[in-house]
Amino acid sequence: MLSYLLTNKKDILFIWWNITKGSIIMNFRQLRGVFFKAGKMQFPEQKNLVRQLGADSMVLLKNSDLLPINRGKIALFGAGAVDTVCCGIYYNYVYTDKNVSIKEGLLENGFTFTTDSWLEKMEKSLKQEEKVLKNQAEDKLFSGRRAYVEEVPISVADMAEAILGTDTCIYVIRRQATYEDIGSLEYQLTEEEHENIKLISGSFKNVILVLNSGMIELSSVARMKNVKAIILMGIPGMEAGNSLADVLTGIVNPSGRLTSTWAKKYKDYSTCYNATKRKDTSKEIDYKEGIYVGYRYFDAFDVAPLYPFGYGLSYTNFRIDARYFEASWMGGVVIRVKVTNTGAVSGRQVVQVYCSQPEDKLDKPYQILVGFGKTGKLKPGESEEITMKIPIMQLCSFDEENSQWIMEKGDYLFRIGDNSRNTNLSAKLVLDKRTVYKRVTEVISPKKNLEFLTPPPRTLEKTGYIFSTSLSGDDFNSENKVVVPTKSFTTLVPEGSNYVSYVNSNPYEIPFRAEEKIEYVKPCGTTTFFDVIKEKITMEEFVSSLSPEILARIVSGELNESKLQNENRFGFDFRFDRNKLEVAARTTSQFATTLGIPGVTIADGPSGLHLKGVYCTCYPSPMNMAQTWDMGAMVRMGRAYGREMEHYGIDYCLAPSLNIVRNPMKCIAYELYSEDPSLSGIMGAGFIMGVKRYEGRNVIIKNLPTINQENFRRDVNINVSSRAFGEIYLRSFSVCQFTGQPAGVLSSTNSINGEPACSQRGLNTDIIRNDWGFKGFVMSDWGSDTEKSYDLHAGCDLIMPGYNPDKILESMMETAPTFEEDGYVSVVETAYLYDIPMIRYENWGSFMLDKDGKDKVVAKVPSDIEISEKALKAEKEGLCKIETEMDGTKTITYFGIDRGAYFALGELQQAVIHILSAIKDSAAMKKLMEHAKI
Structure with missing residues (x-):
């Protein structure tokens, strides 16, 4: 602390001044964050990896x-030259000891500038805005919010x-990461930027435009x-300026x-007309584009892009030759290709494989990406062979009418190239009959009619001489590939106990109701989790030996938890200090020294650990990492990430984010990887593999699903076809889960086809567990405004960041509402x-408001008390009189349904089993x- 006081006088004076003026703008949590900033990165050598x-x-x-x-000497203009965006905000923000701006990186790598006067003015403007930002609230001071300069x-x-002295100018356009509704500034050049580029291009022979942003017009x-x-350039991490200099x-x-x-x-995207903005009052978005997202739309509807999917230039040239196909x-x-560097300098090439599926009953995109690979660094004239293995599931389409994953009869044409618009037709797979690959239960379907985009007919093409093979539908047996819904659950009861189901006889139909079955197990009331x-x-x-009070605390995050006195089953005392860092969340640790159940620590950070006030490595954004098209790079990043998790005692990180990009x-x-x-x-699976190189470290993939609607309403309802849901929005999660095996899945706060995502049993149980074989836990997102017992019933196991366990227990008994005086x-x-x-939450107990309900509860309001605005609103909605x-x-009669005890012990036990099954390996x-x- 003393060293901090000696070296950070300005910060201390700033805090002291605000206290003495009577305006304590920083609480102790914030203050601790400032003091922690005196530390250093534990692994500074990882900056080389970031670079x-x-x-x-x-x-x-x-x-x-x-x-x-x-x-040498160049001109350098553009706000991003000094105000370089290196990482995101909020949970994407990473505290670092130093972010290298473009100006700093170019200076460090041998460049000088003819624009020092302009750069000084830009830096002065930035410093002035940052002073204003320092005086604002915690969410701006400590979450990565940037001063808009x-x-x-x-x-x-x-x-x-x-x-003077140069004919080359670099102009840097930057877009700050934000959740604000800033309209066209997201995707259009500003008038100032337009004028500056015109001015520069008229004055310099050579102009290099650097985009420190996502895509813009x-x-x-x-x-x-x-x-x-x-x-x-994108958002390339803490070594941004040095990375750019290297390129x-x-x-x-x-x-x-x-x-x-x-x-x-912007208007060329199929999704731009059915997206909403933050300030819109609409609570619904119809994904009318269906499966035609990104290149699937541009190719099928013949819309010319500025740059196609998979596009990117090199300082050398490559030739790609197909060598084997089966x-x-x-x-x-299985496809094997040979890549040869035909240029004059060393470089790496990305090989992309697309498949055009036959059209029969179902319309299809012109092509879909089914495989890719990246070479090592090839010298001029050097070659490398890449083998790509494509699972049959990648070639399947979802038949909504029959709830089946199928391959339709016909020719499957494989195209190989270096972007979606530069491929050669190289191989053909012929299927003799329509084949059902897997039968599933219809669990996600829109409740309203949606008019989807329909592409024009596809022109037949001649294949010529290419590799060819065939499959026979009769050789595939799909009889055992059937996913059926789970219609029951099991309550575990110690032998000798008397337990009678109270939910099977309850007339109230909980959403996605299931039958309770009772299984008697060996009593073990003195055992611990160690056993x-x-x-x-x-x-x-x-788990059968744990009381409902204990179980309810295990499924609730640590935040605002209530303590419970419980017996020490160890028979001796020992000390266990939990991690004290400020992190995203923890599970309860109050049973660590009595039952042997530790609390696990969960940190945010798709681009690096988000630990308040602690310097960590800031990696390139998910968008940037995906642009490497290199699973090995993801493994390396994950391994370095896991190293820091081990050092700081982090069990799980909330990454990768696997939602697709609807509109780049x-x-x-x-924040996301790709539209594909x-x-x-x-790419997400590669990251997981790297993190798991460190024993006990794992990830929680997020957000399942459809957190890509661009309006950030927690209560928004996404109407989407079951085909698009399966082929587009779920596939990234299933691919990653199957390959990487994460510890958990983070659900989303929005609704899908009228039901909250975390309350859908078909999604959280039938799809994730029964279909995918997922063995970890499902976790609710922060601030999800749902009935938590419904979530647990559906298969959402862990409530974050915390909850009142007594509210869960209330749903297991008959409880009356708790009324205020108003x-x-x-x-x-x-x-x-x-x-x-x-x-x-609202304390309605077992009673649920419903204007058509047959049950009633009554509240009395004294004559001198004003009636609650919420009650008046309920009256307008027909929920009370x-x-x-x-x-x-005043007498207020509320209409609704007395649900009684509607949540079963077995469902609570099931959630705890899922959580503990992951924790035991932590x-x-x-x-x-x-x-x-x-």
Whole structure:
């Protein structure tokens, strides 16, 4: 602390001044965060990895024989030159000891500038705005929110200085990560940017445009003659400036490729007309584009993009030759290609394989990405063979009418190339009959009629001489590939106990009702969780010994938990100190030294660990990492990430984010990997593999599903076809889960086809567990405003960031509402984050409001008390009747359903089993056992 006081006088004076002025703008939590900032990165050598990954993730979009350039004197303009965006905000934000701006990176790598005067003005403007930001609330000071700095105009004097001694200018456009509704600023150049680019291109022979952003409308400047090079820098992590310098000078030959289609204009995207914005009052979005998202739409409807999916240039050239092709039901499709560097410098190439499926009953995209691979660094004239294995499931389509995954009869044409618009037809798979690959239960379907896009008929093409093989539908047996819904659950009861189901006889129909079955197990009331790990007892036997009060606390996050006195089954005392860092969440640790159940620590951070006030490595954004098209790069990032998780005692990280990008010109597209689900899933799986190299470390993939609607309403309802849901929005999760095996899945706060995602049993049980074989836990998202017992019944096991366990227990008994004096029930809102309560519920007990319900409850309001606005609103909605008595008192009669005891013990036990099954392999579990010395 003393060293901090000596070296950070300005911060201390700033805090002291605010306290003495009577305006304590920082609570102790914030203050602790400031003091923690005095530390250093534990693994500074990982900056070299960030620098490499950042350079590999950049996409060269245009190069008219300009790049690479030599070090020396250049002009440097653009707000992003000094105000470089290195990472995202909120849960994407990573505290670092140093983010390298573009200006700093170029200076460190041998460049000098003719624009020092303009850069100084830009830096001064930035510092002034940052001072204003420091005086604002915690969500802006500690969550990565950036000062919005307008670009300083380029004066005549600035330009006169800039052109002295150089004919090359770099102009940096940056877009700050934000959740605000900023309209067209997300995807259009500002008037100032337009004018500056025109001014610069008229003054310099060589202009390099650097995009420190996601995709924007670029057609007007991409055609400019003197704009000879364009680089999509994206959001490349803490070494941003150094990574860019490596690409500009040719130390790194750019090998990044686009993971979303770059349209000529925003309105070219199929999704732009049915997206809403933050300030819209609409609570519904219809995904009318169906399966035609991204390149699937551009190809099928023949819309020319500015840059196609998979596009990216290099400083060298490559030739791709197909060498081998085979297919079988068990082994899938195997393709081998030879890649040769035919250019003059070393480089890497991305090979992409697309498949055009036959059209019969179902309409199809023109092509879908089914496989990809990336070479190592090839010297001029050097070759490498890449083998790609494509599972048959990748070639299947979803038949909504019959709830089947099928392959339709016909020719499956395989195209190989380096982007979706530059491929060669190389192989053909012929299927002789329509074949059902898997039968599933219809669980996700829209409740309203949706008019979907229909593509024009596809033109038949001649294949010529290519590799060819065939499959026979009779050789595939799908009889055992049937996924049926789970219609029952099991309550575990110790032998000798008397337990009678109270939910089977309850007339109330809980959504997705299931039958309760009772299974008697060996009593083991003196055992601990350690005994499960040592295989002395089964998980089911241990869980059956836990009281409902204990179970309810295990399924609730630690935040605002209530303590419970419970017996110490160890028979001795030992100490266990939990992780004290400020993290996203923890599970309860109050049973660690009594039952042997540790609390696990969960941290945010798709781009690096988000630990308040603790310096960690800030990696390239998910968008950038996906642009490497390199699963090995994801493994390396995950391994470095896991190293820091181990050091700081983090069990799980909330990453990767696997939702697809519906519209890459929206400002937070950088949080996601791609518009293609297979690419997203594979890259996410690589990250998981890296993290899991460290024992006890794992991930929670997110957000299942459809967190890509661009309006950020927690209560928005997404109407989507079951085909699009399966082929587009779920596929990335299934691919990643099957390959990477995460510890958990984070659900979403929105509804899908009229039902909250975390309350859908068909999604959280039938699809995730029965179909995919997922063995971990499902976790609710922060602030999900749902009936938690419904969530648990549906298969959502862990409530985050916390909850009142007594509210869960209430649903297992008959409970009356708790009314306030104003005639409405008491409402609990707590754990605020960015002005939104993360924990919220109304104390209706077993009673559920329903204007058509046959049951009633009555509240009395004294004559001198005003009736609650909520009650008045309920009256307008037909949910209650308000009558004034002769003495002035008011009687409020609420209509609804008395649900009684509707949530079963077995469902609570099932959630705990899922949670503990993951915790037993966690680092926290190992640490606890070491402390107990057992």
